Each structure stands twice: as structure tokens, then as C-alpha cells.
Amino acid sequence: MFKKILWRFVFSYLIIFLIPLFIGLGAYFNVKDIMMNNLYRYNKTTLIQLEDKVENEVLKSVESLADWVNLNPYYFIFLPEAKEALDSSDRLLNIRNLCRELYSQTYKNSYILDAFIYIPSEKLIIGPSYTTTPYNYYTYINKPLDMSYEKWLEFLSGEYKMKYISSFRIKADYKNLSTIVFANTLSRWVIDGKNANVFVIIDQSKIVSTMKEIISYPKGAMWILDRDNNHILKVFAESQNIVLPKLDFSIYDSFNIKELTLKGQKWIVYYVISPLYGWKYISMVPVDSFFEDVRRVRNMSLLLLGLMSIVGSILIFFFSLQNYRPLSEIKSLLQSKSENKETKSSKNEFDVIRDLVLHTLSKEEEMKKQIMRFTPVIKNNLLYQLLVGGILPESVGEPELKTLGIEKQSGKFIVCLVEIDDCSGFIKDESDSEYALVTLVVTNVLAELLDTNNFKHWDVLFSRTKLSVIVEIKDSFEESMAKLSSLFENMIEFLEKNFKIYVSVGISGEVLGITNLKFAYEQAEKVLGLKFVKPNMKIFKFSELSQDITSEKEFLPKDIENRIINSVKEGKVEGIYEVFENIRSHITAANSPHMAKMILIYLYGLYYQLLNSIPNTVGEKQKPEPEKVLRLIINEKNPKKVLQALQEDYKNLADSVIINKQKMGNDLISNILEYIHQQYSSSEISLSTIADKFNITPQYLSAIFKEKTGQNISDYIQNLRMNRAKELLLTTDYPVSQIAKMIGYTEVSGFTKAFKKFEGVSPNKFRELNKLQ
Template sequence: MLKFLKNRDFLVKLLLSYFLVFVIPFVAGLYAYYNGYSISLNNLKSYSKTIMTNLPSKINDVALRPLELIEESINASPFYLTLISNHNLLASKNEIILDIRNFTQQLMLYYTSPFILEIGIYIPFENIIITPNFFESSKLYYDYIVRPIDTDYLDWLNLLNKSYNRYFMPMSFLIRGQPRSTILFLHSLPYWTFQDKKATLFILLDEEKLNDFIKSNVIYENSNIYVLNSDNTTLTQYVPDKNIDSLLKDTIKNSFTENSLTEMKTKKDKIILYYKSDMYQWKYIIAISSQSFFKPINNMKIYLLLYFIFSLILGLPTIVLLSLKSYRPVDEIKNILVSKFKKQKFSYPYSEGIENIEDKSEMIKLKELASLLVAEEEFLRKQINEFLPTLQNWFLEHLLVGNIPSAISEKEVFEKYQIKFDSDLFMVILVEIYDCQNFELQKDITDYSFVRFIIFNILNEVLTSQNNKVYNVILGEKKLGIILNIVDHNDTVDSIVGRLEYGKNFIQSNFAILLTIGVSTIKKGISAINTCFEEAEKALSLKFISGNVKIYKFSDALSQLKDETLSFITPEMENRILECILNGNKASLEEIFKNIHSKIFVSDNIPIIQAKLLCVNLYILYENACRLINYKSSSELFKIIENEIITKTNTLTLDDLFFKIQDNFIRLAEFVKNNQLSFRFTLVEKVKTYIDEMYSDPNLSLSLIAEKFNITPQYLSSLFKEKTGQNLSDYITHLRIEKAKLLLTQTNYSVNEIALKVGYIYPNSFINVFKKKVGLSPTKYRTLYSSQN
């Protein structure tokens, strides 16, 4: 018999396949139908009991428990003492405005619950209502804020004057002009007693959202669910099956036992289960029609018969056709993908030949597309690897200068840039290229990229000798940074400086590259990298005192600059000097320099080193002022500074040097005065233009703009406020919000994309600022104004 079957024709084998594929599943389906009916009935009962066990606790957690917390918090609020001490609250409202504001801000916190539409407190003895945005009479509240639909003012007032203990009732309200179905929660506050009358807390719950929440917790869509209060009044209901709704209304009030789970059958075979909550006396009823529930199962019999007839007529020919045409290139696809991983170098020209695929058969298309996708993946990976050093340098540079928000300093963010620190100890080393004439390609053109390559490789070699990890940062053409992650906790600043000295001397003797290096202290934590950078900057600034081609530690800076106030011009002093120059006020400028000279050079008798550093700071301020008014700085003064301070010729006394700097400042003021210029207005306009161009930069700030225009942040802030009448930060925020409005109404960008385009890294920050300034969320603003346009 088996041999006979093996010699059968192809169609006979297909016939056997037909019985295996169609007939056996049909018989199994009939058996499953009759056996599954009883199982489904038991599952229906279990499902109903489960829903009625879990739903009340879920509603209590998300909607009712917050009401209890609000009630307890308000009842214990010290604001009650403020109210009871003022006999006429409306008349004395201005006197307690801060208390009112603090209390209303507390109320605003409760609006985070999605089910709460309004929170209010009714004070009966003065007939006033307090909400997060309202502190007036109940009449004004009824007329303009929230009004019960189909309830006049006296009935509403009478309702509020009664005594309640966590009572709920359904009521429709007109809230700020919009009709809403709500569940009104009323509770008398025991501590808020005024002349023997207790204040009433009322909260409006969004009945529609509660209904949606119930719907989301229902698995079987034809489950009718009713929620009643202690008076058997329906608070909300979800009734997809209208046929059983009228029947239940006659039975739900008297047919159940409190705090129990009860099954009930009607003449139409309905299953009803009832549950009553312990805390708020809410009653939950679920009703499911067994006929409706088993309708799909009953239809299964018809489908099975149709399936059998269809398979009998069309099944066999379909199997023949599909068998003749079927082809499964699974092995070929697998081999293509596996071969990709075995190849060390994949050179498939994925960008070529894609146009020729359309004319080929389906299976050939599939194989070639798989090859193209694999090649494209490899190409994209190479592109990412090419851009990674640039992205890594950008990230590390911003990390050094403190432009990376603290929220972004997380492990996974650093891993995106392939940055991994092995310990929490850090040091920053700043390297400045002083001279590298051997690498000049032609006159005034130096191959700094090759110079940087040499410096980084040699210094990295000496710094990683103790298993430390280094990350290189290009800060400028001639300025480099190294973030040293110290793994050996016994490593010290002196030992690291010793290795740096060896590397510096090696570079100098073998490549004739002269370097000046500033070294910070060792600090703990990623957040301290910016502090280390600032320390290294201060250490590097000692080159103005002691010369270049040296290594300076931050401890050197501390020992040589014991009193920083004697060496540096304070921001307030810089502001006064710049103000005199921009106004062309020569007399005031002379008075300022006279005071500096008499206090520092005459009275205090400061050390020569600090006096020279003061002159350097004055010269830097002079250069900034020249750029500010488009004035060509004095080359003669630069040579004097270079000769007297950097190369230390000492041909001038400190007094002579100070007065030469003073004379150059006086010339700036005379230049402004003689040309009748008004740079203060011009500067503000330049700043506004710069903000208009750069508002999309998340790093745009007062300090960044001040650095751009070479002035102190304090001076820029006061000048901008004086000329425009608003703070600079407010101006930036206003501009960003206006740009966002245009993008919301005139483009299809998402809110997240718009946030990035107007300078916000985090969409939540943008949404909060937009809502605060406009009064609407970005999404609501787009919906409202786009429809109007």
C-alpha cells in the first residue's frame, strides 16, 4: 500500500494534502466550537467578576484618591488663618495678596490630574469663592466663570451652603463658555469654620474622561458599565449595548447587596454583577448580554460550513496553481546576508544598478535589493565613522566651556559619542602653540593640522603611561585641550606635570615646536570638567607675567595672584570705562584712571607682577573697546606691552606704562566725541540684529552675546534694558515665541521640530514657556489659529 502511494500521480498527492489542510481543520473546528461554548460561558463570568473587582480600585487610584489628598491638604492649609483674621476679605484683598497668591499656586498644583476641571472653596460668611484664578464673590463666579446648566444662582448658592461629607452628584456646567458634563464633588471643611459655618470644597470631575477611562479598561466592547452614587443616581455610564439599558434601569436600585459581588440573570439571559466601593459608596454594575456575547461563536458554525463548501470547490485547484507558482528564495537571501559578515571589505556599488532592477523578475529583484541594502548599511556606517571625530570634538569643547546642560551629562549620552570614562577623577590641560616655523608651507601659512597631530600623539603617549585615558579637543588653530581621565588614584599633579615636561621638551628638541601649557588641579566628577578648564585658563594666563614656553600649574596662579582685586579690573569698573567711551565723556574717563592710579599704584604699593597683570587687563579692555567702536587699535601700544611685560625689557616705569595706556583710552573717547557718534544705540541695534539671526541657537544667552561684542554681561544687560525697556532674556524669549507662532500656523512641522528650530533643546521646556507666554499649548494654538486662517 505504501509503495502504491509513492507511485501515485502528483494530483493524488495534492488530494491527500487537501484533506490534511482543509478537512482535518474543519472537523477540529467543529469540535472546538461545541467544546468552546461552555468554556466561553465560564470565561464570561470570570471576566465580569474580574472587571468589577479591579475597576473600582483603578478609578479610586486615578480619580478619587487625589480628591482625598486635595481635601486633606486644603483643610490643613495655614491660609485659613489669614482668612479668619480678616473680617472683610474682598476689601482687604490687596493686603493679603501674597497669601492669596501662594494659596492659589498651591491649588494650581492639583490641576495635574487629567480628571479635574475646577477646584473651588466656597466661604459662606462672606459669600466668596476661591479658585486658582479667582478670588471674588460667588455671584461673579456664577455669572462669568462657572455656571451650572439648568440651575439658577439661588439654587446653586443653596447647594453650596449645605453640609457634605464627600458627596458626589452628576451636574452639567458652563465652564468659561463651554458646556461640560461633570461629576460634582462636595465636602465641608471641618477646620475652615467661619461664624459657625463651614466652608465647602467643590471639585468638578470631567465625566467624559472618566467614561473614556472606563472604556479603556473594558476588554469586551459590548459590556455595559454603570457607576452610581450612594443615592443610586447615575454618575456616569458606558452603554454600548442599548438593548439592555432600559431593562437595567428598573432593577439596579433595589436588587443588590452592599459590599458584595452578585450574579443575576434576567429573562433574556443577561449577566449582571454589582460592586459597591467602601470609601465613597460608589456602586459599579456590569451588564453583558449572553446572546450578544455568543453571537460570534454561533456565527462560527455558518463560517465553518461555508469554509468547507469553498474548500471543496476551489481548494484543490488553488493548491495546484499555488504549488506550480510557488518559490521560496529563503536560502539565497540568507546566503547573501551571511556572506556580508564574512567579507572583510565590501565594495558593492550600491548606488549603481538600482535603476535596472525594475526590469528583472521578482525573485531577482528580491536578491539584488537585499544586496543593495547590505551595501548601503556599510556605506552609512563608514559615513558615521568619518563624522564621529568632528561630533566628538564639538561635544567635548562644549563640555569644557560649560555649555552642556547637567541633564545631558548621563552615561548613555556620552556613549553616543563613543566617550567612556574609566574613573571619576579629571584634569584639564590647555596647550598653546607659541612657535612652529619649521612647518610653514609658505609665508604666513602654517600646516597647523600636522602640528596638532604631532602634539596630540606625543603628549597622549606620555599622559597614558599610568593607564590614564585622554580625550583631545581642538579649541582653536593654535590652542588645544586635553581632558585627562585619571585611573591611577595615586597619580598627582606634580607627576603629571613631570611627564608633560618630558613630552614638551621632546617636541621642542625634535620638531622645534614651542609650547605653553596650563594645568588644572585634579577634581572629582564630570560636572567638575568645566571648573578644571577655568583653572587651566587661569594657569595659562601666567604667560603674560612669566613668559611663554613654560608649564604653569593652577597652584602657581594662586600663589602669584594672592589678591585678585588688585590685578584685575572689576566688571563694574569695566562698565564705567566703556560707558565713558561710548558717550565720549573724556573728563569722567580721566577721573576713573586717576582713581585707579591713586588707589593701586600709589596707596596700595602692589607687587610688580600684579601691576603688570593689571596693565595687561587694561590693554585687553582697550582692544575690546576699539572693536566696539570700529577704531584701529594702536600698534605702538601693543609693542610697548610686548616689550615691557612679555619680553621684560623694563625700559619704562610702571607709572609711564600705565599713563601710556590711559592716553590711548582718552583718544577713544575723543574719537567718539569729535565724530558725534552714538555707539550705545548702535550697539543695541547690533545686538538685536545678532539675536534675530541666532535665535535658533540653544546656547544663545546674555554671556554668549556679551562675549561676542567684547563687553561684560552686566553692562550689556543694563544698556539693553535702558534702550529697549525690557530685559535681554525676555526679548530673546519673545522673539522665539513669535517665530514659533509662525511655524505653527504656516508649516506642518511637529511641535518637537519647531522647538529645535526656535532654540529649545528640550520640547517640554518649549511647551511650558509657550503656554506661559501665550496662554495656550502649541498644539491648541495651532488648532485654533490654523482653523481661523
């Protein structure tokens, strides 16, 4: 018997173990395809990242700079007629402004080392911070290492069309640099019959660093070709010289991958082609290196599967023994405590435990009585199930009646449903503990009033805002209803006056026996639902309002109500007009004038609910008075007039939502501007710190500031700082380092660079020039 049970455990664990084992085997055989797909996706992604970085940060900036120079109106100062019209000081001022604008176009881009315009008729080079001759530029600024001066002049005067020249070596700041030179002939800059050229010197080393980060294999190589397939850059992961094979680029393939053989070695070649610039980004990796990770993962998977099989077999037998041991102990324990002498030791453990459980279930009624006697929660649950029809009333026997304190099933009962409408004046938040306190107050007040008037009652808690009271009546229904009405009026007045708790009450008709409590509860629930169309009532009696209950029918479909709410909250006036067309059709289809009026009352109730729940600018004088609205609906024979007025009220509410949003935006910007003017001299001020201050996201702050002021927040702060710096430079003798700290710069070098960009001269030079004047 021991072996039979034990091997049953072993077999069960084995079945469970084999499922993930077979899944692992399937994954093992598919891992190569999965890894290959991941490798292709990864390499495509990396090349596209390189393409985006090069084109967005280099090509786009450089070619945009060329277009900007070509369209710049300052070329007029070099025309012959301009020389006659302008004196030397005006001409120098215009050239200085051109230099300043050229600097503002280049300083932000870390890839651009220099940019200048060459005017052949003037033998003049204009750069971001200089105006010089070709000889001085060649000798002192950026000396081309592979050109004589004559070749340099010839290079400056050539004709170019968006041309990139790679491996252009220069000497700048006593360092030899490898660069890429972009050259373009300016079509508009025709001066004395000769076109000017613009040149941009690009730092090749930074592009190479980016390419090396992309190469993820130790023996890989990468090339960048321009639109004419000229080699712009090439990078090798190791010290090797690999010749790029001839590739047949297809203009229809944005990404392609191929396998080829070079000098007896197999390679993987993949490339992307820029759809905008036509540049090609090519990567070549040895096959062995490319598949190294795939082989490593497959071998590791095989090793893990073998190890899992060995360890799993050991663990299966171990856990089977461990699980069998407590089973045997449970059998012995149950047998020792059981009074059933028929359980024989010859039976196996499962049979013994099953027999003992069946024996225990036979005593369910006795256990049920004990639980009911000591568990108040079950009492509430039993009453709840009786009201909602969760259990059959005939299944409630004498023990249950005794627990509930009901003498007999055939008594006369009324169900009262109390719903808490508003308790915000009594509690601070909407936690469960706060609502539990509200429920306790309402229950205690109601219980005291019912006990004082000799009503036997049973409280049933439904939710944190709804509770029901089952009341047994001894007198006639009319007398009991009059007492209950007076009692609930006193309760409502007392709760509102002393606790700021507002409730509504629905009272059912009289039912006979607990078997009909479900129908009484449904009556109370339905009649309480009329509070949305009878806003001035607080006690709803089924005996008086049963004719107003529309069984199984909504006043309005839920989608129409949702569309009204969304249109108002989003300020969409067109949506209001569209949904009211549907409401007109709905009213036309109503089966009675009474139903049409109920729909209009419901719409006005929804209007007041929206009016009190969303920010708006509707004034007290513009709000329709509820009493006048009800009289208008009841007395008006043509509902179209009421619907037209109601549509206008909703439209005004939607308009006011838009106005309120605009006002909130203007107030927010005013507060932000005031805060910036107070804190701009702090080094801690930034987009994120301002957003945190006003509890909004940086993205929303940036967008609304740009919309309201027409400029970026960083530019606004910098303008404040620079204007304050100029004031301090001219009115004080503070050193530049102190002025930098006073306006929020931690490093004087950063302040000097920003000031030079703003004014075109350094702070010391600005102070010197203005003091001389």
C-alpha cells in the first residue's frame, strides 16, 4: 500500500514536470530562429539609430545652415550699390551682425567645428567670430594640412553642389584634426559676377565615436557613403583594413542583409539607405562573430535542459516522500479522533480521509447552528440574501429565524432603504473608515427613533452609502406609514442639522411574510430611484409613487447621457447640438406626455449635477431656478420649447467651461512669470523645478509657456539674466565671476560663453566699450 500511494505521487509530479520539459525542448530547437530574428532586428535598429543621429544632428543642421546663408539678406552689403550707399561704420556693423547670426546658427551643434562664407570678389572670409582674408585663415585659424596656399585659394573659389569632402585634415589650436568639409555654392550671393561659397567644417572624430558605439562585434566594420556612393567615413573595430565589396543598392529597399565571402572568410553585410538624403550606412560582421551569441545560448540551453532533467528527477522523488509523510500522519490522527469504528487500517490513506470527511459533513446542521450563534456577520449576510433573492426563503428554517430574532415567517413587513447622498461636511476624506463612522451615526439615530416608537426592526448594511431596514408592523398599514414618515422626517432633519449628513429614504409597500422581502426591497429601490427626477423630495413612498415607476425602462439611454457629460466637460458646443437632436427623437418616441416630461426633468437634474461638479463661469443670475423649471415643464404642453431652453443652458455651460480653462491657463502663466522673475538668479531654476513647483508636467509647462508668451522658457530666463548682467556691468565694479554667480551661473566660463552669444562680445569687452562711450 505504501508503494502504491508513493508512486501515485511520483507519477503526478512527473506529468507536471514533463510539460515544461517538452516546452523547453521546443524552445531549444527554435532558439536559433528566434535569436536570428532578434539579431536582424537589433542590427537594423542600431543602423537606423546611426542614420537618425547623423542626419538629424549633422546633415540636417549643415544643409539647413547652407540654405539659411543662401537666403540671408546680409549679402546686399557686398554689392557695389551697397558700398556706395553705406559708410564704413554701417558696413562694419552689418558684417558684425552677420557674424553674430552665423555664430547663433553654429554654436549649439557640437559636431560643427567652424562655418564660414568666402566672397571671392572681396577676397574675404566671414566666420562666426571673425572676418579675415584667405591667407590669415590658412595661416592662423584652420590650416589645411594637405593643401598648399594656392590649392587652398583654388578650393575656396570652386563650384559645389551640397558636396561633402571626407578626410579633410586641418591644424587648429595646435592640434591636427580629421574633419569632413561641406561645401556649397550660394546661388543668391552673386557679387561682381562671382558666386560666394559657404563651407562647414564637421568634427569627424565625433561621428567616428558614434559609429564605434554602434559596432557591437569585435571584428566588425562600418562605412558611410553619400548619395553618390562616395566614401564619407569608415570605422573598423580592430586594426584591420577591410575593402568594402561592391554592393548593388536597391532604391526600393530601406534595409537589406546579405551573406558573402571575402578572401575565404564568410561575412554578414547589412545596410540601410536614407530615404531623405540617399546616404548608405553599411555594417559588415564575420559570420563566426555574428553567430557567436546564438551558439552560446543554444549550448547553454542544452546544458540547462540536461541539468534540469537530472535535478528534476531527484526532486520529484524527494517531494513525493515529503508529501506522503504528512498524508500518513493525517490518516493516523483522524483515525485516533474518529468515533467511526468502520474505518479499517487496511484501507489506503485517500479512502480513509474520504470516509472521515463524509462523516464530518453529516454533522453539517449542528456546525451550522454553532456558527450562526456566534457570527453576527452571517446574520447580516442572511438578511442581505433574503432582500436581494440570493437564497430561497423556504430554505430559512427555525434556527435561522431564531438567530435573526423573527418570531414567525408570516409577519407583516415594510422595507426602508436609506441612501447617503452627501456627507462631505462631516468627513474629511472618502476612506472606508470615515464612511464606517457615517454609517454608524445613521444606524444609531435610526435605531433610537424606531425603538422609541416601538418598531421591531433589523438593519442590513449594503454598502458604505446604502443601508436597509426591515420593519415589522403590528398596526394598520396607514397608521404605520404615518409614523414611519414622521420618524424619517425627524431623522433627516436631525442628521442635516447636527452632522451635515444628507440622506434619501425609499419606503416599500406592506408585504406578508419573509418570503416577500425581496419584492419589498425592489419596491423601495425603484421608488428611491425617483430622487433624480424629483429633486425636492427626500422621502419616497411606494404607496404614493408607484405609478411614476417606469419598470425596466431608462429615461434616457446611457450612451446619450455619457455624450452630454463628455461634450460639456470638453467644451464641445457642436456635440451638445448633435446629442440634443437624438434627445428630440427619443422624446418623440416616448409612449406618453408624462414620460416626455420625466425625461426633461431628468435632463435638468443632470444639468445641475454638472453645474456643481465642474469648474465653470456660470453666474448665479444665469442659473435656472429649479422651482421655475419644474413649473415650466409641468405646465408647458409643447416639450420642444422646454428642450430648446434646456439646450441653450447646456450650450452656455459648455462655453463657460472653455472660458474657465482659458482663465486658468492665463492665471497659471501669470504665476509662473512672477515666480521666474523672483528666482531667475538661482542656479537651481529649470524647466523641471518650475514644473514641480506648480504640480504640472515639464511637457505641459513647455507647451503652455510657448503658447502664451511666444518663446521657450529657457530663452526667457536667459534674456532676464543677460539684461541683469548688462545692468551690473555698467553700474557696478563687480568682477565678472561675481556677476555670474549673482545671476545664477555656477561657472564663469558658462556665463562668458552665453553673454558672448547674446551680445557678440565678452563681458569685459562689453564693459570696456560702453564705458568708453
